[in-house]
Amino acid sequence: xxxVSQSPSNKVTEKGKDVELRCDxxxxxxxxxxxxxxxxxxxxxxxxxxxxxxxxxxxLPSDRFSAERTGGSVSTLTIQRTQQEDSAVYLCASxxxxxxxxxxxxxxxxxxxxx
Amino acid sequence: xxxxxQNPLFLSMQxxxxxxxxxxxxxxxxxxxxxxxxxxxxxxxxxxxxSNGAVKQEGRLMASLDTKAxxxxxxxxAAVHDLxxxxxxxxxxxxxxxxxxxxxxxxxxxxxxxx
Numbered sequence: 001x002x003x004v005s006q007s008p009s010n011k012v013t014e015k016g017k018d019v020e021l022r023c024d025x026x027x028x029x030x031x032x033x034x035x036x037x038x039x040x041x042x043x044x045x046x047x048x049x050x051x052x053x054x055x056x057x058x059x060l061p062s063d064r065f066s067a068e069r070t071g072g073s074v075s076t077l078t079i080q081r082t083q084q085e086d087s088a089v090y091l092c093a094s095x096x097x098x099x100x101x102x103x104x105x106x107x108x109x110x111x112x113x114x115x
Numbered sequence: 116x117x118x119x120x121q122n123p124l125f126l127s128m129q130x131x132x133x134x135x136x137x138x139x140x141x142x143x144x145x146x147x148x149x150x151x152x153x154x155x156x157x158x159x160x161x162x163x164x165x166s167n168g169a170v171k172q173e174g175r176l177m178a179s180l181d182t183k184a185x186x187x188x189x190x191x192x193a194a195v196h197d198l199x200x201x202x203x204x205x206x207x208x209x210x211x212x213x214x215x216x217x218x219x220x221x222x223x224x225x226x227x228x229x230x
Contacts, residue, residue, distance in 0.1 A: 004157075031216060043203065043220035056209075056217060091157065100146060100207075100214035101165050106158040 002026065004107035006092050012113045013082055021077040021110045023092030029105075031098030032075050034067060037109070038088035046090075049075060050098055082114045117142045117208045121221035128194045128228050136224045138187040138204035146207035146214055147187045149178050151200045152223070158203065162189075194228045201225050 005024040013019050025032050034046040045059040049069045057067070064083075069075040079086055089111050093104040118141040128134055138147070145166055150158040162171040164180035164187060171178050175198065177190045187204055205218040 033216065033218075035218075042222050043205075043218075045217055045219065048215060048217060050215065056215070093158075095216055098215040101163055102216055103148075103160045103163060104216055104218065105160070106150075108157045 004092055004094050004105050006090075006107035006110050008110060009108065010111045010113075012115065014115055015084060016081055018078065018080045019082055019112065021079075021090050021092075021112070023075045023077070023094075023107060025073060025075070025092070025094030026105055027073075029094035029096055030072065031095045031102065031104075032069060033093045033095075033104060034075070034077050035091045035093065036088045037091055041088075043091075046077070048098070079112075082112075084114050087112055087114045117206065117219045119204060119206050119219050119221040121202075121204060121224050124222055124224055126224055126226045128191070128226065130195055130228055130230055131193050133193065134191050136189040136191075136202055136204075136226075138189070138221050140185050140187075140204075140206045140219075142206075142208065143182070143185070144206045144208060145180070145182050147180050148205045148207070148218065149187070149189055150203045150205065152203065153200050161202075191226075194226075196228045196230065199226055199228045 032049040048056040064080045067077045089109040091109045093106045095102040147164045149161040162178040167182040169180045201223045205220045209215045209217045
């Protein structure tokens with residue numbers, strides 16, 4: 001079946017603009033995660049959704065970052081007033097329930113470049 | 116704060132040789148994952164280790180977990196070129212008694228296998 005789908009695959013934006021990144025998880029997966037991968041910081045957890053709720057958003061780096069999930073499916077990560085340090089690859093992952101031992105399946109990511 | 120450290124960070128191997136990648140982590144956990152990432156691609160799950168002494172093998176790769184030493188190893192046997200990739204270990208540090216898959220990743224080990 002289809003894997004985790006992310007769009008766009010690449011996004012170039014100017015400093016100060018807002019961007020929206022989209023994630024379509026694997027159908028039936030209730031848990032959804034956002035991570036960020038950058039050269040300086042490696043792979044970092046951003047936020048976790050169980051259904052439409054976000055019990056852990058502790059990894060969001062600032063209040064410019066927000067995320068939502070609707071219908072227990074699609075999630076959108078929004079970055080307002082982008083800064084150059086936001087440049088990174090944003091990865092979305094989903095798992096069946098989020099419980100212990102559940103494998104997280106990753107999308108191909110959105111490469112964000114802030115000029 | 117949990118730290119997950121891999122070594123080596125760079126590994127250049129000849130085909131046919133054996134080697135081990137080490138993953139040390141700084142807090143108690145019995146939920147450890149290994150992922151593979153090819154250049155420009157997303158992360159692919161390799162192993163899930165959920166108990167002390169767990170050992171999993173797939174082809175030329177074998178992973179183990181020692182929760183008392185807070186150490187996991189990924190052993191490569193008779194390396195072949197197709198194993199060239201970046202390998203990440205990740206520890207689930209979900210707070211409290213319920214795991215929900217909050218992963219902290221190691222820095223990654225870039226493996227290059229030469230003929």
